[in-house]
Amino acid sequence: MERRTIGAGALEVGAIGLGCMPMSWAYTASRQRGDESLRTVHAALDRGSTLLDTADMYGPFTNELLIGRVLKERRGDAFVSTKCGLLVGEQHIVANGRPGYVKRACDASLRRLQTDTIDLYQLHRADPEVPVEETWGAMAELVAAGKVRALGLCAVGARASRRMGSRLHDGTIRLLERVQQVFPVSAVQAELSVWSPEALDALLPWCEARGVGFLAAMPLGNGFLTGTLTPGEGFEPDDVRARHPRFTAEMMAANQPIVAGLRRIAERHGGGDGSWPVRGSGPADGYGGARGGGRRVTTAQVALAWVLAQGRHVVPVPGAKHERWAAENAGAAEVQLTPQDLAEIAALPAARGSWD
Secondary structure, three states, X not given: OOEEEEOOOOEEXXXXXXXXXXXXXXXXXXXXXXXXXXXXHHHHHHOOOOEXXXXXXXXXXXXXXXXXXXXXXXXXXXXXXXXXXXXXXOOOEEEOOOHHHHHHHHHHHHHHHOOOOEEEEEEOOOOOOOOHHHXXXXXXXXXXXXXXXXXXXXXXOHHHHOOOOOOOOXXXXXXXHHHHOOOOOOEEEEEOEOOEOHHHOOHHHHHHHHOOEEEEEOOOHHHHHHOOOOOOOOOOOOOHHHHOOOOOHHHHHHOHHHHHHHHHHHHHOOEOOOOOOOOOOOHHHOOOEOOOOOOOOOXXXXXXXXHHOOOOOEEEEOEOOOHHHHHHHHHHHHOOOOHXXXXXHHOOOOOOOOOO
């Protein structure tokens, strides 16, 4: 797989990473299987998806324990990214950016991950009760101590502060400018996909101008851009999409033209009904390519290729909990979109949600 560099320290990773959260957190618990998750991580590493993105809150803690089982065998094959700053309770999640807590959290993550060093340590959320400079300073001390190689800021969730007349990531950029004065930011993680392109407005240019890597979270739109979800099918109560404003039956139906546009491009690249039988059980998935040989390109791969095309420092981190999905996602690194493809995607209707 193509390699990309992130941050001033030229940290090198595979062009497509692996989001490990779905294996232990936020998505349907009844479909989470430990052995299958282990195979998924191995499959990603085998195909060059070296960046493994996890967090102490996923589970909580169980996701890091899972990744640690793989790292014990294959530490040299992986680039490990984990996060701190959020505490999970019975019915709530709270931020904790106190320096002492951050240092203890890092030590605990190192133990669970069965490694001596975390490649990228990200602040999951800033604590409104603690100056972010204090939190970041404690994280910088972890770099000096050799426990962490580089620092990142996670901006996922910025949509919650969306309001009319304000760019989505203005607050994130202000935060970045503050912490940059304390210790260099190597990477920013934020949502970026065909149906959520807001980071292109200001956040991505901010990163480009400073040599900061961009980890594109949710590049497949929480699964919507794979074309395998049926409007009105519903989600189990523990699935975050059951409460997501774009996953009501009405909004999923309204946003189908986006998926249809991606599918048309996939068909031009060797797609059609029935190819890459990886995300579901057959042609009904809408995944396809010509049967019987040739390059097979899926709708999901086109969506990931679009993210890759947004800059050499951009690394999409699609979540996956099945081996076949990790393999398909990694294959997107081989898809080269043409200027015509990119123009067609730019002309697709903007995604709608309950806030529209």
